Amino acid sequence: MRFTTRGFAGFMLAASAVVLGAALLSQYWGGLAPCELCLLQRWPWGVAITISLVTVLAGGRGSLPWVAAVLALVFAASMVFAFYHLGVEQKWFAGPSACTASATGDMTLEELKRQILATAPVRCDEVRWSLFGVSLAGWNLLASLLMTAVCAYAFLQARRPTSRAAAAA
DSSP: OOOOHHHHHHHHHHHHHHHHHHHHHHHHTTOOOOOHHHHHHHHHHHHHHHHHHHHHHTTTOSOHHHHHHHHHHHHHHHHHHHHHHHHHHTTSSOOOTTSSOOOOOSOOHHHHHHHHHHSOSSOTTSOOOEETTEEHHHHHHHHHHHHHHHHHHHHHHHHSOSSHHHHHO
16 A cells, blocks of 8 residues: 555544544543643644644645654654553653652641642542543553554555566666
């Protein structure tokens, strides 16, 4: 299967818009407030939408291998963010102090009050919603992995010679 630059960018644009749109729908329509790490995970999807939109509007003039490689890097970054968030939820990693539970230790009442007021209302280390036992961070990890694989496939296909004559040369 051969991709055109514009067709590939259009697919990436649509898929990224669906994923980011689902996150925004869960927030604004579903009432699921995002934590600090959830917001961080949205950035690569927005970057992918921007790159894809520019490529589509440019008429696909960009080189497919370059577009696929850049998008693969963007989705690889998304995988890293999602894996980190999943690890924080599973208590594999310590999360950001602004959105994870911490021990109070020997704190004065004033220090405890300052910590509570400085803490974000949504904790990153709690799973607030899951489907089939997989949290939203887990689903984002799977979606990012799939998109990275599609980009890598498009990159490799675009670099492959198109005919036997080109392969022999």
